[in-house]
Amino acid sequence: MLKDHAKLMQAIQVSGEITGRKKLQKMIYIAKKIAFPFHERFQFHFYGPYSEELTTRVEELCNMGFLDEVKEKKGGYFQYRYTLTDSGKEFLSLNDVDMPFLQDCLTDMNGQNARFLELVSTVLYFDNLSKEEVTNKVFTLKSSQRYTEAEIGEAFQYIEALKEKIQ
Amino acid sequence: MAYAAEKLSEEKVFKDPVHRYIHVRDRAIWDLIGTKEFQRLRRIKQLGTTFLTFHGAEHSRFNHSLGVYEIVRRIIDDVFAGRPEWNDDDRLLTLCAALLHDLGHGPFSHSFEKVFDFDHEDFTNKIILGETEVNKILLKVGPGFPAKVAEIIAKTSEKKLVISLISSQIDADRMDYLQRDAYFTGVSYGHFDMERILRVMRPREDQVVIKKSGMHAVEDYIMSRYQMYWQVYFHPVSRSAEVILTKILHRAKQLFEENYAFKYDPLHFTSIFLGQVTLEDYLKLDESVILYYFQMWQEEVDSILSDLCRRFVNRNLFKFVEFDPANEYKKLAELNSLFKKAGIDPEYYLVVDSSSDLPYDFYRPGEEEERLPIHLLMKNEELRELSRESEIVDAISGKRRTDHKLYYPADYLADNSTKKNIKQQIRALLELE
Numbered sequence: 067m068l069k070d071h072a073k074l075m076q077a078i079q080v081s082g083e084i085t086g087r088k089k090l091q092k093m094i095y096i097a098k099k100i101a102f103p104f105h106e107r108f109q110f111h112f113y114g115p116y117s118e119e120l121t122t123r124v125e126e127l128c129n130m131g132f133l134d135e136v137k138e139k140k141g142g143y144f145q146y147r148y149t150l151t152d153s154g155k156e157f158l159s160l161n162d163v164d165m166p167f168l169q170d171c172l173t174d175m176n177g178q179n180a181r182f183l184e185l186v187s188t189v190l191y192f193d194n195l196s197k198e199e200v201t202n203k204v205f206t207l208k209s210s211q212r213y214t215e216a217e218i219g220e221a222f223q224y225i226e227a228l229k230e231k232i233q
Numbered sequence: 234m235a236y237a238a239e240k241l242s243e244e245k246v247f248k249d250p251v252h253r254y255i256h257v258r259d260r261a262i263w264d265l266i267g268t269k270e271f272q273r274l275r276r277i278k279q280l281g282t283t284f285l286t287f288h289g290a291e292h293s294r295f296n297h298s299l300g301v302y303e304i305v306r307r308i309i310d311d312v313f314a315g316r317p318e319w320n321d322d323d324r325l326l327t328l329c330a331a332l333l334h335d336l337g338h339g340p341f342s343h344s345f346e347k348v349f350d351f352d353h354e355d356f357t358n359k360i361i362l363g364e365t366e367v368n369k370i371l372l373k374v375g376p377g378f379p380a381k382v383a384e385i386i387a388k389t390s391e392k393k394l395v396i397s398l399i400s401s402q403i404d405a406d407r408m409d410y411l412q413r414d415a416y417f418t419g420v421s422y423g424h425f426d427m428e429r430i431l432r433v434m435r436p437r438e439d440q441v442v443i444k445k446s447g448m449h450a451v452e453d454y455i456m457s458r459y460q461m462y463w464q465v466y467f468h469p470v471s472r473s474a475e476v477i478l479t480k481i482l483h484r485a486k487q488l489f490e491e492n493y494a495f496k497y498d499p500l501h502f503t504s505i506f507l508g509q510v511t512l513e514d515y516l517k518l519d520e521s522v523i524l525y526y527f528q529m530w531q532e533e534v535d536s537i538l539s540d541l542c543r544r545f546v547n548r549n550l551f552k553f554v555e556f557d558p559a560n561e562y563k564k565l566a567e568l569n570s571l572f573k574k575a576g577i578d579p580e581y582y583l584v585v586d587s588s589s590d591l592p593y594d595f596y597r598p599g600e601e602e603e604r605l606p607i608h609l610l611m612k613n614e615e616l617r618e619l620s621r622e623s624e625i626v627d628a629i630s631g632k633r634r635t636d637h638k639l640y641y642p643a644d645y646l647a648d649n650s651t652k653k654n655i656k657q658q659i660r661a662l663l664e665l666e
Contacts, residue, residue: 068558068585109347109354110388110531112605122589126635132561157562206391231627 072161074123075132075154077104080169081176083149085138090148091116091122092183093175099190100164100225114188116206124148132157142185167232174228181219185213189221197222198215235375236261237325246272247299249471251413255303261374262302262328268366270518274298277521281341282474285548287418294335300409305331305398308431308441310404318394319437323539325374327395330385333367334399334406336360340520347590355435358383359512361406366438374437376595397440400597402607403430403451404441422460425453436611442610445622446580446582451607452625453595459629462594469638472586473550480581481527482540488535537581550642554663556585564641568662575655577645584640596620598630622633639663 077094095115099103106120127133136147137228150158175183188208190215192200201218234538247255257263265271274295281333283290289543305327313319337356346352361383371379384390388400399405408427415423418524433447443451464469486500487626489506499506501522504514508604530542544550565585573578598606598620620627641663648658 068562068587070589071587105347113391116596116604118604119589122594123587124586126637127587129635130557132559146509153559160562160566167522203389205597207389208483230619 068161071123071127072158073104073122073165074206075127075150075158075166076163077163077172078148079150079155079158081172083147084176086145086180087121087124088113089176089180089183090127090162091120092180092187093172094120095187096175096183096190096225097168097171098170099193100228102168102171108191110191113190114184127154128199130154149175170231174231176212178224181211182217182224184208184211186219186221186224189218190225208220218222237375237378237517247302249296249300251300251409251416252303255299256306258618259325261325261370262332264370265329265332266299266372268370268654269335270360270367271295271298272596273516273519274335276518276521277340277342279410280465281343281623282417282478283414283471284420285474286470287465287552288470289417289419290414292413292417294338295425296334297413298332300413301333301334301399301405302328303425304405304408304431308398308434308661312431312434313436316364316436318438318537323392323395324391326378326381327384327398328526329371329374329378329382330395331399331405332380333357333361334386336367339518340523343591344475344479344482347532349508349510351510354387356512356515357386359459360516361386363605365512365514365516388416393439394436394441397605401440401605403443403454407458408454411454411461411528413455415472418465418642419462420464422464423457425457426450426542430454433567437610437616440605440608442608442616445609445611445617448609448623450620451609451619452623455619455626455629458596465586467591467636469553470550472591472638473640474545474548476551476584477545478564480584481530481538481545484535484538484581485530488538492640493535495530496533497526499526501526526589537578544642551582551584551640552643553586553638553640554665556637558585558637564662568659571655571659572578575646575652575659578640582642584641584643585637588635596626596630 070169071130077097078084081228092114094106095108095117105134106117106123108115108117116121124133128135132151134149137144187205188204193204195203201215203214204218235625240258241260241263242593245257245263247256275293277294278284279292279294279297280290309324309327314321318612337353337358339351339353339356360373362368368379371382379480381390385395385399388396394494408600411423412427429447430443431451433444434441434446434452440466485502486506489499490494497596501518504510527542531539531546533539568583571581572583597604597617608616609619609622611617620630649656
């Protein structure tokens with residue numbers, strides 16, 4: 067009952083706070099891809115893997131009063147900061163969510179910037195392709211982000227480091 | 234003549250209630266329609282369980298796929314042709330992707346995807362690239378052509394303009410299903426001036442944009458999307474049927490895992506339950522197969538499976554109450570416990586259904602680089618996001634868009650022959666008396 071909502075709340079609680087909708091999307095996608103049982107469906111969109119279900123679920127949690135969403139102006143655009151409210155914490159305490167290692171992985175991801183997480187999630191999205199093919203995909207599909215080969219290499223290493231955390 | 238350029242000796246037309254006629258002139262399109270994988274879409278309803286609420290909603294994904302193809306054909310041939318931003322070499326690629334975009338949908342695919350963790354887009358990819366009739370036709374166009382079509386549908390191609398024709402916030406897919414679903418459900422919402430929208434669409438490097446002069450037609454489209462969401466797609470009775478369908482699949486899977494001896498062996502489900510479904514297995518599934526099992530499982534010894542199947546087949550659905558998780562989650566825990574005491578398994582008979590469980594969405598302005606919004610092309614060639622120009626769209630975009638309902642079997646709770654006091658407590662908590 068509302069298990070998927072509870073998992074998302076757990077992700078935000080262990081992260082402390084998450085700033086940026088794009089960052090939140092990429093963190094959950096990466097977590098799902100490396101092992102964690104999030105059930106939101108993702109599709110590749112203009113800015114990489116994106117889940118409409120996740121967007122709606124976050125909106126639901128805000129409407130329920132379980133999540134606090136603060137709109138902040140940053141440069142020329144707005145971004146959103148998410149934290150769990152007290153009633154959210156109480157709800158979560160009554161709903162057992164068992165995802166060991168989640169905190170370690172999400173804390174690490176939360177320390178990265180959204181641009182890098184976008185790259186990591188894109189690399190993971192094409193995990194059925196060879197490293198060379200993935201690199202070509204990144205250069206083609208993410209040309210506006212101007213990722214370098216070195217950054218793509220870092221993304222591969224980062225994925226391996228995350229996977230090691232859960233072993 | 235190269236297969237890609239080959240035309241039929243005379244144009245073929247399909248009579249269509251939404252677009253009047255679907256016109257086919259390209260040999261490759263005609264051949265794709267004739268493949269067994271595409272014909273399978275005739276046996277998969279576009280709106281899943283909605284026919285249990287709106288009895289006219291029996292239209293199939295076959296109808297819809299032809300409709301999306303026709304809209305894209307009109308955009309390319311009547312609006313984009315000759316414009317410098319449009320590359321006519323992409324014409325057949327775009328038409329094939331439009332026609333095949335839903336090829337991987339299975340029967341009642343939303344429930345199947347939830348229970349078995351399927352992704353219909355993966356199956357679309359496998360059908361296009363695997364050993365199928367569709368793949369053979371696409372290969373006749375060129376050796377890399379199937380992969381190009383698959384990449385457009387998966388939205389992983391560098392041809393973003395082509396992708397946006399088929400999948401964006403104002404695309405041929407939505408324009409067809411809104412009108413088609415409105416027509417077949419019989420509702421008066423869902424109508425908008427598509428001809429006008431098509432005439433004001435303009436190709437740009439990365440996406441289709443809309444001339445500012447067409448803004449009011451787009452407002453109508455956004456309103457119709459909003460109305461269809463609440464009146465059709467999110468209809469509580471269709472959701473009840475969807476809840477029961479999902480629970481049938483859960484129950485059958487659980488019984489299989491417990492080595493339950495089915496009276497009617499779920500042969501078509503075996504590889505799905507084992508998580509080893511092949512493309513061949515998947516293509517054998519359609520709604521007639523699934524409904525056959527539901528029909529037969531009504532006679533199963535397992536009382537939960539047989540009851541849920543009877544409910545679905547005979548449309549004896551769960552009733553619902555509005556549910557506010559923020560203020561009622563403790564009540565839900567209490568109900569859960571009372572259901573167990575009453576001998577009614579809450580895992581199958583007490584279900585919260587949320588808006589996020591649905592595959593439909595509203596228009597979002599797309600702040601912070603989420604999804605690409607609808608852009609208006611101003612007279613000075615500047616692009617402006619739709620909700621910044623339209624007060625109507627801005628008003629709708631800011632509205633609360635979430636909703637939760639609690640589903641339960643009213644007939645079980647009304648039966649006072651057993652556990653009368655507990656059922657009374659449940660009814661009181663649900664505010665049924």
